[in-house]
Amino acid sequence: MFHKLKKLWVGMMFVGLILAGIGSSIQAEEAGQEMYRLYNPNSGEHFYTADADEKGNLVRVGWRYEGIGWIAPNKSSTPVYRLYNPNAGDHHYTLDASEKDMLVKKGWRYEGIGWYSDDAKRVPLYRQYNPNAQAGAHNFTTSLEENNHLVSVGWRAEGIGWYAIGEGSAPVSSISRLSTTNNRVVDENGNPFVLKGISTHGLAWFPEIVNQKSFSNFKYDFGLNTVRLAMYTAEYGGYCTGGNRAQLESLIDQGVNLCKELDMYCVIDWHILSDGNPLQHVNEAKQFFQKMAQKYGGLPNIIFEICNEPNGGTTWEQVKQYANQVIPVIRQYSDNLILVGTPTWSQEIDKPANSPLNFNNVAYTLHFYAATHKDDLRNRYLQNVNRIPIVVSEFGICDASGNGGIDEQSANQWMKILNENQTGRILWNASNKNESSSILAPGTNMGNWTTRNLTTSGRWLLSQNGGGGTPTPPSVLVDPT
Structure with missing residues (x-):
C-alpha cells in the first residue's frame, strides 16, 4: 500500500519523499523490526540498522536520525547481508550471497546479516542508483512513485532490493537548526x-x-x-x-x-x-x-x-x-x-x-x-x-x-x-x-x-x-x- 507523495525530500546524495497522511508505522499482522534510517552529513551516506544502540551511538557522533524506513520481519529464510567498503566509507546491502562473497574478495568487509526480507513479499523496497554519487549512491524506498520520480531525474532503477512487512513513518527532516x-x-x-x-x-x-x-x-x-x-x-x-x-x-x-x-x-x-x-x-x-x-x-x-x-x-x-x-x-x-x-x-x-x-x-x-x-x-x-x-x-x-x-x-x-x-x-x-x-x-x-x-x-x-x-x-x- 502506498501513500500519495506530499513533497520531495532529499538527503546528501540520498533522495526520499515525505509521504502525506502517514501518522504512524504501518504494521503487518505480526510484529516486526523497525529499521532506523540515519544520515551522515559529512559523507552523504544513508545507513540502515535494526539496532537501537547502534542508532544511538551514531547520533552521538554526529549522524542524524531520520525516522523509520520500513518494518522488517523478525526472521525469514531470506537474509539481507550488510557490507562495508573501508576505502569509500559506505555500506552496501544485498540478498545475493555470491555478490557478498565477490565484494569481500574485492576488499569489502562483511558485517553480518543486517535484517531479513519478507518471504511473503508484501511490501517491496525499490532500489535506485545515483550514477553521480561516489558513495552512498543507493536509495531504498517503499514508494513506487518515489522510484519513478528519481528515475525521471537521472537515477537508475535497479528493481526490488528486498521486501518488508510494513511501511515506516514519514521521514524526519535531516535539517538541524544551526x-x-x-x-x-x-x-x-x-x-x-x-x-x-x-x-x-x-x-x-x-x-x-x-x-x-x-x-x-x-x-x-x-x-x-x-x-x-x-x-x-x-x-x-x-x-x-x-x-x-x-x-x-x-x-x-x-x-x-x-x-x-x-x-x-x-x-x-x-x-x-x-x-x-x-x-x-x-x-x-x-x-x-x-x-x-x-x-x-x-x-x-x-x-x-x-x-x-x-x-x-x-x-x-x-x-x-x-x-x-x-x-x-x-x-x-x-x-x-x-x-x-x-x-x-x-x-x-x-x-x-x-x-x-x-x-x-x-x-x-x-x-x-x-x-x-x-x-x-x-x-x-x-x-x-x-x-x-x-x-x-x-x-x-x-x-x-x-x-x-x-x-x-x-x-x-x-x-x-x-x-x-x-x-x-x-x-x-x-x-x-x-x-x-x-x-x-x-x-x-x-x-x-x-x-x-x-x-x-x-x-x-x-x-x-x-x-x-x-x-x-x-x-x-x-x-x-
Whole structure:
C-alpha cells in the first residue's frame, strides 16, 4: 500500500519523499523490526540498522536520525547481508550471497546479516542508483512513485532490493537548526557543521534560476546543502531602488520552499554592494527582516545574512551600529543563525574578532576570490578562525571582478584550510551570465540544465562536492548490480 507523495525530500546524495497522511508505522499482522534510517552529513551516506544502540551511538557522533524506513520481519529464510567498503566509507546491502562473497574478495568487509526480507513479499523496497554519487549512491524506498520520480531525474532503477512487512513513518527532516559554539557553526548535537552552497546572482536579474530543477541539481549532482538567495538592495531593480518588491519577495518565498522540500539550508541575503554602508538603508532592512523572520524564522533551515559586503570606507563600528538595530528585529521571531558582513567587502574579519557583537548565534563573513585573494587573506583567516565563528558566504575561483582569470591552485589552497578548520563556504554564482564566476555557460536554459552546461567554475564546484564531497572510490568499488 502506498501513500500519495506530499513533497520531495532529499538527503546528501540520498533522495526520499515525505509521504502525506502517514501518522504512524504501518504494521503487518505480526510484529516486526523497525529499521532506523540515519544520515551522515559529512559523507552523504544513508545507513540502515535494526539496532537501537547502534542508532544511538551514531547520533552521538554526529549522524542524524531520520525516522523509520520500513518494518522488517523478525526472521525469514531470506537474509539481507550488510557490507562495508573501508576505502569509500559506505555500506552496501544485498540478498545475493555470491555478490557478498565477490565484494569481500574485492576488499569489502562483511558485517553480518543486517535484517531479513519478507518471504511473503508484501511490501517491496525499490532500489535506485545515483550514477553521480561516489558513495552512498543507493536509495531504498517503499514508494513506487518515489522510484519513478528519481528515475525521471537521472537515477537508475535497479528493481526490488528486498521486501518488508510494513511501511515506516514519514521521514524526519535531516535539517538541524544551526548555532555557534566554540567559534564554530554547529548542529543541534553540538558537532561542527560545514555549509557547502551556491549563491544565486541578483534575483532581480536572474530569477529563472529559482526552480525545482536547478535546486535539485545543486543537491543531487553537486552534493550541496545550502542555497543563498541574493537580494540586491541598491543596484538597478534592487529592493531599495525601484525593484518590484512583491515579485522579489515571491522569489524568496519560492527559494525558501524549494530548500525546505529538499532539506537544504537557505540563506536570505541582504546584498548591499554599491550602497556600501548598510546604514544607508537600515530602515528598509529592518522592515525586510521583520517580514522574513515572521514568515520563516521558525524553520530550522533558514539563515539570515544581514549585510553582504560593507565597503567604501565603512567601519566596523558602523556595521555594529547597523547590526545592533537589525538583529533585535530578527530575534523577536527567530533564534536562527545570523551572518554579519565585515568591512572592505567582507575581508576584515579581524575587526569583529577584536570587538564582537553581543548576540548569540552570530557568525561573521569572509569573502574571497581565489585569483585575487591569496596568502595575505588566508593568513588573516587563520589568525582569526579560532577567535570568532566565520562563514565564507561568498567566494569564487576567479579574480575579484567576478569575470577575470581563474586560479584553481589558489582555490584548492583555500578549500584545504577551510576543510581543516570546518568552515562553511558558498560559491558565487548560479547563473548563465557571461562571466567566469558563473557556473552555467551563456545561453543555458536555467530552467532545464545539466552538468553538460557547466563552465570552468561549475566543473570545479562539481569536482569539489559531487557525490556529497565523499572520498574518491577505489578501483574495487563496483556497481553491485
